[in-house]
Amino acid sequence: MSNYIDLVPSSVSLIESLRNMGYSIETAIADIIDNSITAGADYVNIRFAWNSGDPWLAVIDDGSGMTKNELIDAMRFGSMNPLESRTIHDLGRFGLGMKTASFSQCRHLTVVSKKDGQISCCEWNLDKLSQADNIGWKLGIVDLATIRKRNILNSVYDESLAHFDNATIIFWENIDRAKEQVPLAKQESHFNALIDDTRKHLELVFHRYLSPDPGRKKVTITINGDELTAFNPFNPRNLATQELAEQKIVLEGETITVQPYVLPHHNKVSRQEYDQYSGEGGYLHNQGFYVYRNRRLIIKGTWFRLIKKEELNKLIRVRVDIPNSLDHLWKIDVKKSHAYPPESIKNELRQVIRKIEISGRKVYRQRGQRLLNNIKTPVWNRIALGGKIFYQINREHQLVKELLNTVPAQQKALVENLITTFESSFPVDMFFNDIASIPEQVESPKFSEKDLEILLDIFIQSWVSTGTPQSELPEKLLSTDPFASNQDITRKILEQRGYDCE
Ligand SMILES: Nc1ncnc2c1ncn2[C@@H]1O[C@H](COP(=O)(O)OP(=O)(O)OP(=O)(O)O)[C@@H](O)[C@H]1O
């Protein structure tokens, strides 16, 4: 028979280590807000101040609040076993978030909670845990008189909890992480920039709470009184966004819902809207699955290594909704910023990708096709031969024919060589790179009206001399490049000359 001894971890060493779990300030605040939402809050208010270099931050919610015993339990590291099942709306899992998220950013966490009018307050102060009279895991129980003496906490309390019967304040002081490795003179602006990033992060992560589907509860989140606006990465309100067929995958009796979207091509939306939905890192980077656990975004823009991120798929984003009952299979992490699909559904996800890839690519193909259809006599021909694709100048184009017919015989070879030189030195890599990264800025140089008119005369003369009736000229011109690609100016010139372009 074995003997057992109690081997309590050293609180200071353990918490110091847990501080480095990899939270950013955005993911830490999101983890705190998870608790507010789980507690049924309608309003979550984030307040912060730089406070002359001693910043503080408070997350205040009007959720259920906690009794003294509930609060003491909540302050425990590992307040709940991750293997225990949770109610379906619970955004928590590990019994750690409130503590680990807070200590990732600050050294002093105070929680004030009010339930049915009763106030309770507890604190973990990392700098005090190592002091002689406080060694071990001694939780600070704070009374109202002490709250009253702590100026900032007291004013946050007066502005919020004092007015509710049920509410909670998560209060961070001694926020050291936001200042680390930042020169003193830049710390304040750096802190403010972090809060700006946090705003964007929360607008995305909680967009389905900020702007809920019909029948779902709305949660209002503010930062220093300024309300957050939902950012839906699928841009579903734009009519040019394609919502493809929803698919359901059943696993252990639970349903995973997969909803693919193809975002609008840059030609279908304004420049501002295109940029807005590109997201940090651009469209190429942000293609992929967006996994939501109880409608809270966990991970975004990944194909889970099932396929590579490709230029042709860059407009595809797939919403995946998983219930919290499948957490154990999705390898959800404490920070709620990572998930990985179980082996058993990877194949189904691969099939989902295959189906939607076709639609995503169509957005590009259709455009290419349309261009080909409209222009019967292009300047450039696309030739697919033996698994390769070439772009060649169309030797049958009127202008090329005209040039080759009119140059003196001894210069004909020179002109032909010049054309071949253009073709073989087409800057494929540079062009691809630009189209991939800044498609909206890539344009063909435009013809001036005067130059186009000179060319138009050359075409008309040449066609008329070979017997083309005047009535057929507009249609012929408008389907020949460069006129086909400059429809508006060409029509204007033709109409001014009395041609009927309809
Ligand atoms: N704002 C709040 N309002 C009411 N109860 C809260 C609030 N914040 C935390 N709690 C309580 O404290 C408990 C511990 O929270 P904590 O974030 O540490 O763990 P969790 O949410 O259970 O799991 P996870 O580690 O996945 O976040 C919660 O389960 C909840 O009961």
Ligand SMILES: [Mg+2]
């Ligand atoms: Mg939590």
